[in-house]
Amino acid sequence: xxxxxTAYASPSxxxxxxxxxxxxxxxxMGTVFSLDARGVGVDPDAVDAAIRWLHWVDRTFxxxxxxxxxxxxxxxxxxxxxxxAEVREVLGLVRVASIxxxxxxxxxxxxxxxxxxxxxxxxxxxxxxxxVAAGSTxxxxxxxxxxxxxxxxxxxxxxxxxxxxxLRPRQLVAVVTASDVAVATSGTAERGRHIxxxxxxxxxxxxxxxxxxxxRLAWVDxxxxxxxxxxxxxxxxxxEGQPGLEALAVLPTGRTRHTTGFxxxxxxxx
Amino acid sequence: MRRFLYALLGTxxxxxxxxxxxxxxxxxxTPAQAAEQPPAAEVEQPPADAGxxxxxxxxxxxxxxxxxxxxxxxxxxxSGKQITxxxxxxxxxxxxxxxxxxxxxxxxxxxxxxxxxxxDVDTVSGATYTTKSYxxxxxxxxxxxxx
Numbered sequence: 001x002x003x004x005x006t007a008y009a010s011p012s013x014x015x016x017x018x019x020x021x022x023x024x025x026x027x028x029m030g031t032v033f034s035l036d037a038r039g040v041g042v043d044p045d046a047v048d049a050a051i052r053w054l055h056w057v058d059r060t061f062x063x064x065x066x067x068x069x070x071x072x073x074x075x076x077x078x079x080x081x082x083x084x085a086e087v088r089e090v091l092g093l094v095r096v097a098s099i100x101x102x103x104x105x106x107x108x109x110x111x112x113x114x115x116x117x118x119x120x121x122x123x124x125x126x127x128x129x130x131x132v133a134a135g136s137t138x139x140x141x142x143x144x145x146x147x148x149x150x151x152x153x154x155x156x157x158x159x160x161x162x163x164x165x166x167l168r169p170r171q172l173v174a175v176v177t178a179s180d181v182a183v184a185t186s187g188t189a190e191r192g193r194h195i196x197x198x199x200x201x202x203x204x205x206x207x208x209x210x211x212x213x214x215x216r217l218a219w220v221d222x223x224x225x226x227x228x229x230x231x232x233x234x235x236x237x238x239x240e241g242q243p244g245l246e247a248l249a250v251l252p253t254g255r256t257r258h259t260t261g262f263x264x265x266x267x268x269x270x
Numbered sequence: 271m272r273r274f275l276y277a278l279l280g281t282x283x284x285x286x287x288x289x290x291x292x293x294x295x296x297x298x299x300t301p302a303q304a305a306e307q308p309p310a311a312e313v314e315q316p317p318a319d320a321g322x323x324x325x326x327x328x329x330x331x332x333x334x335x336x337x338x339x340x341x342x343x344x345x346x347x348x349s350g351k352q353i354t355x356x357x358x359x360x361x362x363x364x365x366x367x368x369x370x371x372x373x374x375x376x377x378x379x380x381x382x383x384x385x386x387x388x389x390d391v392d393t394v395s396g397a398t399y400t401t402k403s404y405x406x407x408x409x410x411x412x413x414x415x416x417x
Contacts, residue, residue, distance in 0.1 A: 023416045032404040034413050036393065120398070142409060144398040153392050162408060164396025170408055175391060187397035209397055 022047050028054045029062075029120055031144030037131060038153060039138040046134030050127040050141070057123040060084065063114050070115065090115050090122060093218060101226035101238065106198040117195075121146050121184055121221025128217070146184040148217040163266070166209035166250050173256065174211070174248055176266040182217035185209055186228035187250075197229045206231035208252050213265050214245040223247075232257055 024035040024047055033054055035047060062068040069087055072078045080088060094115050097105040108114060124143040128150055131139050138151035140159060153159045158179045165173040166187045176183055186195060187209030197204045212224040223245055227235035232249050239247040239259050246262040256268060394409045404410050 023413070025413050027401050030401060031398055032401055032410075034393065034409060036416060140393045142393045142395075144404075145394065145396040145409070146398070147393055147395050149393075159393070160391045162391035162394040164394055164408065166397065169406070172391070172394070172408075176395070183395040185395045185397055211395060 024051065026051050026054065029058045029123075029144070030064075031120075033124070033127075033144065034142040035127075035131075035139070036142075037136050037139040039151070040135075042131050042136035042139065043134050046131055046136070049134075050130045053127055053130060054123055054143075057086070057119060060087065061090070061115060061119045063116060074114075090119060093118055093122060093222070097219070097222040097226065100242075101223075101230075103198055104229040104238075105222050105226040106196065106229075117225045118218060118222045120144065121182075122218035124148050125182070125217040146182075146217060146221050148182045149178065150180060152179045163211050163248065164209075165269075167252075167254050172269050173250055174266045174268045176211075176213055178213070178265050181213055181215060181265070182220040183211060183213050184217060184221040184224040185211040186224040195225060195228050197231075204229045204231060205252070207235070208250045208254075210235060210250075211248045212239060212245055213247070213262070214242075220245065 021039070022035065022037040022042055022044060024033075026033045026035070028051075033051075035050065037047065059065065060069045063070060063074070065071060069078065069083050073080065073083055073087070080091065091107075094105070094107050094117075097118060098107055105117065120143045124141045124146060125148050128139065128141045128148040131141070132150055136150065138153070140150075141148050145164065147161055149159045149161070158177050161176040161178070161183050162172040163174040163176060163183070163185065165171040187207070188195075188205070195204045196202065207228055210224055210227045212220050212227065214220040214223065223239060223242060224247075227239050227247055227249075229235075230238055232251060236247060236249055236257060236259055239245050246259045246265060248256060248258045248262050248266065248268075250256050258268075391408075391412070393412065394407065396407075396409075399407055399409075
């Protein structure tokens with residue numbers, strides 16, 4: 001079964017009348033997704049559909065489940081043309097991200113096809129689009145720390161996104177204040193040194209974390225992964241050259257560096 | 271409101287681990303129990319309904335947490351939706367050293383809790399947490415407060 005955003009492009013009047021603020025927390029992809037729809041909110045059916053979509057993405061793209069489409073593709077049991085359109089789309093995004101980042105965003109970071117670096121951000125972006133199509137004008141979809149924001153948190157009040165301090169549990173290193181943006185963070189705080197610098201063939205370790213702010217989460221998430229693999233000098237210079245993206249880097253010493261426009265979005269807490 | 275208080279106490283109970291951790295710097299190595307206490311709470315004053323005036327301060331006290339070096343309860347004062355004060359109630363320590371160590375840890379506990387509150391954020395971006403580490407995260411505290 002293939003769920004797509006287009007199925008929800010025409011919210012009915014009855015759905016709109018049933019709309020209400022919604023808050024959901026869902027385990028998926030080995031992490032936790034948090035969904036927070038404000039204002040008049042959104043049709044609960046659309047929220048359920050967005051949750052189903054995330055689980056479908058997990059089943060399809062998982063590199064842990066041997067029967068997933070991506071696992072079978074990786075083993076050569078399926079051709080790209082035999083995969084769902086969504087798989088071809090993600091592989092296209094992976095290719096674009098790899099080219100745009102001089103290979104630092106890798107198609108096969110661990111020696112086998114693994115689009116995991118882009119799938120979660122892309123899935124969240126799409127889930128957010130599904131809610132918009134269902135009439136939501138104000139929501140956050142947070143996939144394990146990668147965030148797509150739509151509209152404002154309240155009338156005249158932009159969303160406030162805390163950036164977790166990678167070296168101090170439960171503390172924030174910055175607060176991004178913005179509407180209609182995406183925020184993604186790559187780092188070693190939760191899962192260790194899992195991002196590989198494909199040019200050295202070794203784990204990237206010159207940064208504690210890098211946080212990227214930009215319009216859409218799939219690209220923002222992939223950019224954060226690429227910038228993390230590049231390290232602070234090259235990573236920040238590269239983000240500086242990407243239209244619409246800004247970044248905050250936290251070094252292993254706790255020192256912070258950021259692109260010139262980052263402070264237009266965010267205040268550092270120190 | 272009641273559920274909100276419980277969520278906050280869960281957060282504070284987690285932070286209470288700081289104290290146990292500090293105390294473990296003392297000679298023996300016994301796992302601190304402070305962080306393992308369930309965040310069951312006794313709400314001293316009945317929590318107000320959503321429509322109640324926001325400025326009214328309420329106090330809630332967590333269950334007594336005991337480890338080898340001290341026993342204490344975490345007491346939080348909530349005004350509207352903000353924690354305005356974090357205190358340790360009924361602190362008893364085994365000896366002078368434990369008292370000093372616990373005393374050093376207290377400001378950290380208070381600062382961590384108030385930092386998270388005063389930041390007043392809607393959501394948190396960070397390195398992808400596991401299902402398990404989510405339970406200890408600020409995002410989890412925000413979700414619990416909002417659910």
